[in-house]
Amino acid sequence: MMFLQKIKKITGLTASIFLISCLLFKCPFMLYAAPDDIDKTDSVISEKQPESAKRSDEAASEKTLDNFEGVKAEEMSTVLASAEEKRSDAYEDVTSDEIEFEEGPRIADPIESLNRGVYHFNDKVYFWVWKPLSQGYKHVVPEGIRGIFSSFYENIKAPIRIINNLLQGKPKFAAIELAKFFINSTLGVGGLRDCAKECFGIEGRYADFGQTLGKYGAGFGFYIVLPFIGPSSPRDGIGWLVDWTLRPTTYVSADQWFSPQSVGLYMHEKVNDTSFHIGEYEILKEAAIDPYIAMRDAYVQYRTKLVER
Amino acid sequence: MKKCFGILTIVLMMMFPIYAFGGIPFDTVKTNVNNVLEILSDPKLKGDAGKKVKEQKVEAVAEKMFDYIELSKRTLGLNWNKFNQEQRKEFVGLFKKTLKDAYVDKIMSYTNERVNFTKEVSLSDTTFEVQSIVVTKSGEIPIFYRVIKKENDWKVYDVIIEGVSLINNYRTQFREILGNNPPETLLETLRKKTGKRQ
Numbered sequence: 001m002m003f004l005q006k007i008k009k010i011t012g013l014t015a016s017i018f019l020i021s022c023l024l025f026k027c028p029f030m031l032y033a034a035p036d037d038i039d040k041t042d043s044v045i046s047e048k049q050p051e052s053a054k055r056s057d058e059a060a061s062e063k064t065l066d067n068f069e070g071v072k073a074e075e076m077s078t079v080l081a082s083a084e085e086k087r088s089d090a091y092e093d094v095t096s097d098e099i100e101f102e103e104g105p106r107i108a109d110p111i112e113s114l115n116r117g118v119y120h121f122n123d124k125v126y127f128w129v130w131k132p133l134s135q136g137y138k139h140v141v142p143e144g145i146r147g148i149f150s151s152f153y154e155n156i157k158a159p160i161r162i163i164n165n166l167l168q169g170k171p172k173f174a175a176i177e178l179a180k181f182f183i184n185s186t187l188g189v190g191g192l193r194d195c196a197k198e199c200f201g202i203e204g205r206y207a208d209f210g211q212t213l214g215k216y217g218a219g220f221g222f223y224i225v226l227p228f229i230g231p232s233s234p235r236d237g238i239g240w241l242v243d244w245t246l247r248p249t250t251y252v253s254a255d256q257w258f259s260p261q262s263v264g265l266y267m268h269e270k271v272n273d274t275s276f277h278i279g280e281y282e283i284l285k286e287a288a289i290d291p292y293i294a295m296r297d298a299y300v301q302y303r304t305k306l307v308e309r
Numbered sequence: 310m311k312k313c314f315g316i317l318t319i320v321l322m323m324m325f326p327i328y329a330f331g332g333i334p335f336d337t338v339k340t341n342v343n344n345v346l347e348i349l350s351d352p353k354l355k356g357d358a359g360k361k362v363k364e365q366k367v368e369a370v371a372e373k374m375f376d377y378i379e380l381s382k383r384t385l386g387l388n389w390n391k392f393n394q395e396q397r398k399e400f401v402g403l404f405k406k407t408l409k410d411a412y413v414d415k416i417m418s419y420t421n422e423r424v425n426f427t428k429e430v431s432l433s434d435t436t437f438e439v440q441s442i443v444v445t446k447s448g449e450i451p452i453f454y455r456v457i458k459k460e461n462d463w464k465v466y467d468v469i470i471e472g473v474s475l476i477n478n479y480r481t482q483f484r485e486i487l488g489n490n491p492p493e494t495l496l497e498t499l500r501k502k503t504g505k506r507q
Binding site: 090091093094096103104106143147150273276277279283286287288289290293294296297298301302304305306 | 378379382386387389390394397398401407408410411412414415418445446447448471472473474477478479480481482483485486498499502
C-alpha cells in the first residue's frame with residue numbers, strides 16, 4: 001500500500017507539472033524534438049491531429065506488423081499486397097522537385113569495352129584465386145591473429161595518412177595520426193593493437209594521395225579497371241603510386257620500388273583484409289542489375305565522398 | 310487507486326500523439342533496426358524452421374521500415390513517368406524482390422555486430438538522414454538511412470553505406486538500360502533476375 005501511495009504521489013506530481021507546463025509552454029516534450037524540428041512543431045501538430053482521426057487505414061498497416069507472429073508466407077503477402085493497394089495514389093507521376101533530384105557523381109568511361117574485359121578477368125581472379133586463398137587463410141589463422149595483422153598494417157601506413165592530412169590542410173588530423181602512431185607503436189606493442197582508439201578513444205582520419213589530388217581540384221579523369229587491383233582512375237592510380245612510396249614496407253628492399261618482399265607483404269595485407277570481407281563482393285554482384293556499372297558507380301560515389309569530406 | 314490510473318491514462322494519452330508525430334526520425338529508424346537485431350539474435354529461432362520464421366519477421370519489419378514506392382520513384386527519377394500505372398506497380402514489386410533476394414542472406418548472417426546510432430541531420434522539410442555506425446571485427450562501417458515523412462510515419466527511401474547511396478547506384482544502372490530501351494526491357498531484365506531465384 002505504501003508503494004502504491006508513493007506511485008500515486010509521483011504520478012500526481014508529474015501529471016500536474018506536465019499539465020501546467022503544457023499550458024504555459026505548450027509542451028515540454030518539444031524539447032526532445034530535433035533542433036530543426038522545433039520551429040516547425042506548431043504547424044505539424046495542427047495538421048496532424050485531424051489527420052490521425054480520419055486515418056483508419058493507418059491502423060490497418062499497423063496491424064500487419066503486430067500480426068506477423070506465426071503467419072504463413074502466403075497470408076503475409078496478401079496482407080502486404082492489400083496494404084499496398086490502398087496507397088495506389090502513390091503511383092502518380094513525379095516531378096523533378098518532388099524527388100529533389102540529387103544526381104550522383106558520374107565518371108567518363110571512354111574505354112568501357114576494355115574495362116569490361118578487365119572487370120571479368122578480375123571477377124575470375126577473385127573467384128578462382130583470391131577467394132579460395134582468403135578462405136583457406138581464414139580457416140587456418142585464428143580471428144584474433146588476423147585482427148592483429150590488420151592493426152599492424154594500419155599502423156605502419158600512418159605516414160600516408162599523416163602526409164596527406166598535412167597536404168589537405170588538416171594539420172590537426174596529421175598531428176592526431178602522428179600521436180596515434182606513437183601510442184600504437186609503443187603501448188600497442190608495435191601496432192599490434194589500436195590502443196590509441198581502444199584505450200583513449202582517439203579517432204584518426206583516413207587520407208590518401210588520390211583524395212589529396214581531388215581536394216586540389218583534380219577530377220577522376222576517366223574510369224579504368226586495373227588488373228588485380230580493380231576500379232581506379234588516372235588520378236587515383238597516381239595517388240596509389242605516390243602512397244606506395246610512403247609505405248614503410250616499400251623500403252624493406254633498398255634497391256627496388258616493387259620488390260618481391262614489399263609486394264608479398266602487400267598481398268598478405270590484402271588477403272588478411274579479404275578474410276574479413278568474404279561474401280561482400282558476391283552481394284554487390286547479386287544485388288546488381290549490371291555488376292560492372294554497379295561497381296563503377298560505387299567506386300565513383302565512394303571516392304567522391306572521400307574528397308568532399 | 311482509480312484516480313491514480315485515471316491521471317496516468319491522461320498523461321499517456323497526452324504523450325502519445327506528441328510522440329507519434331515527433332516520430333523523431335532517429336527513434337523510428339533505431340527502433341526498426343533494433344527490432345531486426347532482436348529477431349536475429351532470438352535464441353528460440355534455431356535451425357531451418359527458425360530461419361524461415363526469422364526471414365518472415367525481418368521482412369515484416371522491412372515492410373514497415375521502407376517505402377518501396379518512394380524508393381522506386383527516386384531510383385527511376387523522371388524515367389518513372391515513362392512507365393504506365395501497371396508497369397509502375399510491377400516495377401515496385403520486382404525491385405523490392407531484387408533487394409530482398411540480395412540482402413536477406415547478408416542480414417541473416419549477422420553475427421553480433423554492434424550498431425551505434427549517432428545522429429540525425431535534416432535534409433529538407435520532410436526528409437532526414439539518420440546516421441549509424443556498424444562496428445565489425447575489422448572496422449567500422451557508416452550506414453546512413455534517409456527517411457521521408459509519410460502520413461504519421463518516417464519511411465526509409467535510401468540507404469547510404471560508406472558514402473555509396475543505394476538509389477544512386479541503381480539509378481545509374483537503370484539509366485543505362487532505359488537510355489535506349491523502353492520500360493518493358495527493364496521490367497523483363499528484372500523479371501528474369503528475380504525469377505531465377507525461386
